[in-house]
Amino acid sequence: MTHKVLVLGAGYAGLVAAKRCARQVRSNEVSVTLVTAIPDFVERPRLHQLATGQAIESVPVARYLRKTSVRLVIGSVVGIDLDARTVTTVQAGEPHVMPYNTLVYALGSNIDVESVPGVATHAWSLVGSGAASQVCTRLQVLAQRKGRVAVCGGGLTGIEIATEVAESFPDLQVTLVSNARPGAWLSPKAQAYVTRTFETLGVATRSGGRVQEVHADELELDDGGRVPFELCLWAGGFRVPKLARASGLAVDNQDRAHVDSNLESVSHPGVYVIGDAAAVAGAWGSELAMGCRTGGLTGPKAADVIAARLTGREPGRFRYRYIHECISLGRRHGLIQFLHADESPKRSILTGRKAIAYKNATLNGAKVLFRHPGPVLARRRHFISNGKSAKGPSQYRLPK
Ligand SMILES: Cc1cc2nc3c(=O)[nH]c(=O)nc-3n(C[C@H](O)[C@H](O)[C@H](O)COP(=O)(O)OP(=O)(O)OC[C@H]3O[C@@H](n4cnc5c(N)ncnc54)[C@H](O)[C@@H]3O)c2cc1C
Structure with missing residues (x-):
């Protein structure tokens, strides 16, 4: 029977997680479904440009999923039953119950x-x-x-x-x-x-x-x-949806889910929480801040952990650090604040139009990641059965 991976939310974290996971497994063994409320990818760091009359590119999520095995469902997630392993969505006004084996929760913040x-x-x-x-x-x-x-x-x-x-x-x-x-x-x-x-x-x-x-x-x-x-x-300030708390996932006082170093819920194995919705410990101790970069770091990591575990391999170490904070101050002025590993500001900054160009390159870089989330040639497509030869069946930790 096919193992069902269900990814909720097609933002900076969920879109990359779904694509990258699908590239590493055989679609006849593992199905990857991405559920999101809005058909277009919203580039939120450019919304203030839209609000001041500038045109910004809007890309349908479906276009990012072309030539992949990821199934896209446009619908609102209204409930998660962690015991029954089902998610209830509303699609075109109709309720649908979707079963899963592995859940990726990436419903972000606003x-x-x-x-x-x-x-x-x-x-x-x-x-x-x-x-x-x-x-x-x-x-x-x-x-x-x-x-x-x-x-x-x-x-x-x-x-x-x-x-x-x-x-x-x-x-x-x-x-x-x-x-x-x-x-x-x-x-x-x-x-x-x-x-x-x-x-x-x-x-x-x-x-x-x-x-x-x-x-x-x-x-x-x-x-x-x-x-x-x-x-x-x-x-x-930002706030994450209450759905994680309502479903019974362990969350902090901001309703961000507690996860371990593999981004798996500490209360519910088989549920991975990424992006703004997760309270991920930083290398220096405190939590990773909400932001696009957190999605860009945690989305690929969750995909790799899930693919590795499904195919009997060991997930790699989660390596991350932030290097900069990119701030636009209109279209003529910008500021790049370079950061130490603990996110405290360095003395070095970049300003003016160069900083605007730097920020644009960073935002466009995220879109490159959406198109090519890796692994580069998708050549490491593993069979679940192949995992047996890697470590032996006892090493599997497949959710039921
Ligand atoms: C105005 C604005 C400006 C910002 N500027 C910056 C910036 O300059 N730099 C920066 O790093 N960050 C910025 N951010 C924050 C950044 O956008 C978020 O941190 C980032 O989008 C989080 O990524 P994510 O994948 O965790 O969640 P999101 O990008 O929020 O994605 C969540 C996804 O889940 C979907 N979703 C949510 N609820 C449901 C539901 N119930 N059912 C189905 N689908 C659902 C959404 O439609 C979306 O597709 C800005 C945010 C805003 C609002």
Whole structure:
């Protein structure tokens, strides 16, 4: 009987995991199915470009899967039964129960619009290409009357949105609001560059107070301050779906699943959790941050572990480290902050248009990985039965 590998989510982690796993096994022995809610791959690090009227490429997931044995299912995952080993999806309005032997959970994260009151009602977030296009229309209308835009969140996403909006719509009054100084984690040289770029683009900053509530036309801060706006863009952190917790997987207080060094759930063998949905320990101890690179590292690793275990081989060691943080500040200014192995900032940075080119190359590199997730020639397609000769049947750890 065919062993069923079910991959949930076709983002930076899941797409690569599905393709790379399929390349290493025989399709008559192992079927790989990828389930995702949206037919197109959404390049989220470019959504702020879409929100400011720039065209960004949208590639159907099906195109990335051409000439592979991966079966694509467009549907929303609404439930996981870890005891029965089934996943319930809604496809074209109809519920479907999909059995699996091995599960890869890669449902990612999105901007948290629930933790602060008023965000879901009065603020806009770049949660997808539809939302980004609607924000674009609003920005265009608001620019005609030189309106005020409040961007909430001094992390990477907030900084990128504020600068992109200010550069594309110089008539708008853009204020970046955050509890800490925007980019406070960067090296002093990098922080100085960000501050200079804010001045050049006319981005005002308001830091020190945490947004307590978003009202229809102003932010209420916990230091008593109020920031008026005509449009509020929310970038106050990411949140992962509650599905992992609801299904009974062991999760942390952010609902990210606890996994071991092979990315397997510590509570449920045979379930692998990758990308933003997983709380993966970093080499230096703390967790890997959410980001595309985490998907790009954990997706291939999970595929290799699953393929190795199915074919009686030992998974290799998980090697990873982050080397940079790529930040766009509009289309003329960019910042690459190089990192030490523990993710603390090095002194060295790259700025200006060179940094923009570097970031573009990095984002395009991810798309190369989607097309060619390795192993290079797919020549190591192993039979499950071949595993017997490698280590002996007792070495298998096939999920039931
Ligand atoms: C505006 C914005 C800007 C960003 N900029 C950067 C940046 O510059 N650099 C960076 O490193 N990171 C950036 N990020 C974060 C980055 O996009 C994520 O960390 C990354 O996408 C996570 O990859 P993932 O594969 O874990 O999950 P995702 O990319 O979130 O993929 C999850 C997949 O699961 C699908 N899915 C989710 N729920 C369901 C469901 N119930 N049923 C079926 N399918 C479902 C989704 O449609 C998607 O295909 C940004 C995020 C946003 C929102």
